[in-house]
Amino acid sequence: MIDRDFLLQVKGYGLTTAEVSYYMPDHPKLIQLFVWQLYDVAPAFPGVHQFLDHWRREIEAAIHSVRVAHHQLIGPNEWRAVDRIITIN
DSSP states (O other): OOHHHHHHHHTTTTTEEEEEEEETEEEEEEEEEEEEEEEEEETTHHHHHHHHHHHHOOSSHHHHHHHEEOOOOTTTTTOOOOOOOOOOO
């Protein structure tokens, strides 16, 4: 069984870290942080946008700011399938 995360990396997804600064409506001067990681595609970041849309709909806390870091761990030129084995004596 091939790991799902590895397959995403081969398809061009990279490790994305989103840092959400937020505050609760009853304590607007107290900024809190929520850090979350996922595999996502830069520069559109559809997974991050989907998460933020869910946050705005379902979570009472108000978003102050969002910082995103992205690193593509495996590029297309770094990985290729091997279809045969060569034995060298």
